[in-house]
Amino acid sequence: MPxxxxxxxxxxxxxxxxxxxxDELCLAFRDIQPVAPVHILIIPRKRLESLNSSTEADESLLGHLLITATKIAKQEGLKDWRAVINTGSxxxxxxxxxxxxxxxxRALKWPPG
Known part of the structure; x- marks a missing residue:
């Protein structure tokens, strides 16, 4: 293992x-280098290096991460927000x-990078 x-x-x-x-599948916590007033990281407890290393067996876990993001956004009082998954350096x-x-x-601009 890496x-x-x-x-x-x-x-x-x-x-x-x-x-x-x-919960049993993931942990969410505030980023220590936030780029916005709310910047939370949601990580699976299962070790996956990136989306590139996910398989069909991870489908429910990946969906759970996005549903969790929605729950946390509501918990944080956000009406508008962004979910980002960077894949690769x-x-x-x-x-x-x-x-x-x-x-x-805060208002987020597009494109982001």
Whole structure:
């Protein structure tokens, strides 16, 4: 298995986080380098490096991550928000453990990058 990422260390409890949601499939916490007033990371407990490493067997987990993003957005009082999944280093992925960025709380521009 690849070397542990910072997200593996958060999941193990080795590194603390500002958790906003947790269940048997995922953990959500506030990003320590937010790009908006609300910037939450949602990570699966199952180690997947990126969407590229997911398979059909992960379909329900991937759906769960997006439904969880919707629940958290409501919990945070967001009407408009963005979900981002960077896949690969050229797309901006810096931690190679699949994660969803939930971003909101201000007007977001397009295109983002």
């Amino acid at each position: 070397e542990d990422t910072v997200f593996d260390r958060i999941l193990s409890g080795e590194i603390p986080c500002d958790s906003v949601f947790s 050229e797309a901006g992925q810096t931690v190679f453990h699949l994660h969803v960025h939930l971003i909101g709380g």
